[in-house]
Amino acid sequence: MTMHATNMGNSLYKTDPLTKRLNAAEARFRIYGMAAVAFGVLALVGLLTSALGTGVSAFRQTFVEIPVMLDAAVLDKSGNRNPEEMAKITTIGYAKVLETAMVAELTERGLLNDRVSAKDAGGLISKEAPAQLRNMVLANPELLGTTVEFRALANGRVDGFFKGRVTMESAALDSNISPAQLELAQKMRELGLLSVSFNWGFITGPDASELRPEAAGLGVAILGSLYMMIFVLVLALPLGVAASIYLEEFAPQNRFTDLIEVNISNLAAVPSIVFGILGLAVFINFGGLPQSSPLVGGLVLTLMTLPTIIIATRAALKAVPPSIKDAALGIGASKTQTVFHHVLPLAMPGILTGAIIGLAQALGETAPLLLIGMVAFVRDYPAAPPEGFLDPAAALPVQVYNFTQRADPAFIERASGAIIVLLVFLLAMNLLAIILRRRFERRW
């Protein structure tokens, strides 16, 4: 009324003080909102540029390609071509073969000078290469006595040189590489003995020790995360949906169900490490399940994800209009029929979205895995399921954490690379959630 009174006699085209104040308040609020969004966007851009800036180079790797003479007299002393006897020659023996081959090739090309010793030349090749060569020969003893074109990873420092991480100045101070070695690597690149190409090994390969950062990959971690996600999906989705349907549609409203409801909301906010402590006590110490296995990891993450899924599912069930339920009941459907034929299908997009967001949350979790022995150096791939669920494995966020702990600077690049892979997986899952919602969502 008062507003009407003050406006009396004023033109609508002329703003009075009150309107001015209201408009100013609105403008201010818009600025606050924009500032909040800008801050968020800035943080995101900062995160992405730092991860992409250091991590993209992890997907490219330097390789050395040289002919290697596989001397049968050295690698198979008995001459029987029996893989069991040949296995006695360890990777140390194969490292010498590679060094000899490197020196032979460089001498032929006239690249060796007195500033580079045989050991320095051999040092350009990754310490992973002897193991590759050994596996190759043991798998196919016929190769002995021939010369093969062998493609090996280059040493992490050499790789860093071509990516700009290592410079001549830093190499002069570096005890692991010398400028002479880098000059040699540069010449080798000009001759095509050394090349930089896409690094599948980073995505598929297992972790590696600190002596060979160039070989470290995410294969075991991706498999471990995948196994755990399978577990979470198979266990948490049916359990969560069943619990929510019961609580939402069938359970009587009393103190007891109220208590359960409060507890579920509470559990969703419990720090995830608590679930790790629980997992250690129940699944490993009491249940006797193997440590570091995706089975235990999956169970722990299931417990962690359940409240999220239950809350999302109940919200989706609540969003189905009561008129649909009433109509179904009205034409004689039983309660179960109503729920499973009408309510659940309509709530499905919301449930799936909730489940996928829960999964994405579980995928990025490290803390609970710390206590059940999954934050570890695992180099062997877990076997195919179901046995593989019991083999030790790592997980993607764990691998990021492990890489950041290591001394060799090459692992910094790999940690950021692993973050990129993790972000891609998370983005894919969230996209899937959006697509499912867009495609199947119904509005009333």
Added chain:
Amino acid sequence: MKTVKFTVSALAIIAASASGAFARDQIQTAGSSTVLPYATIVAEAFGENFDFPTPVVESGGSGAGRKKLCEGVGENTIDIANSSSRIKQSDIDLCAQNGVTEIIEVRIGYDGIVFASDINGAEFAFTPADWYNALAAEVVKDGALVANPNKTWADVNPAMPAQDLLAFIPGTKHGTREVFDEKVLHAGCKASGAEEALIAAKGEEDGKKACLALRTDGVSVDIDGDYTETLSRIDANKNAIGVFGLSFYQNNTDKLRVATMDGVVPSVESIASGDYPVSRPLYFYVKKAHLGVIPGLQEYIDFFVSDDMAGPNGPLAAYGLVSDPELAATQAMVAAGTPMGPLK
């Protein structure tokens, strides 16, 4: 319904295989993050050259690893604890309580602790007494005990540059801190005459304890993370001096300038000869009851201490481990599986 049945039966199969076939076929180790890189190097080479799976190496700290080792005997407990400090009587008691009566103690070599600053900073030559006078809560000045008044390294020792005091030292949960306390702070406390004065002022017990008390005005910063954190802190604050493991420094010689201690430059050689004072032995502890049960365990520990791995020309030395001069005795002890006696 079909999918539900399938899910249930799949879960049943997993549960059955979990409880039925319970043979763990890979070695499980846990413990010190200082020993971790060495253990992973050996585990990797072991997996490549032997017909056994690659051992799983967990970190988590020396104390946590030993505690895990002592949880009991059985395939869901670990086989080996890596440790950067010697096992304690309390660990042995806990082990005995849980049925782990025989433990094999294996010393793999020595690790140096170095003091380093930004590569473009000034050169430093320290003595333990300098560190004591820089970081301790109370120091001796003009013959009297006073609260530490020193502001720059030049205040501590006129021979050093007038750079503000700031040190990043390992937090108390690290095994490295124990060595820092004992070989640097305590040694410096003695050398600077502060111990005598502190004991005179506070009595035997409290005086010795006061030797390790650090000033709390922000000059000494505990780093609870790992050496990568110390490195990035130094990167952000070029005036600071950090405490690192020798192997970490050797992998980052292009970013760090190492300081001498008592005039000795830390290196594998100077630590092996005993000239460089701040070093410590590294160990791992094997549960003897698991030998012969976990496939490859005996082979793994033999391989770990073999000359090919832990010897002076092996990959561990290349990474920064100071090879043990008594390695041959350790090899014989490991081959025979001799459990350790009571702590001396």
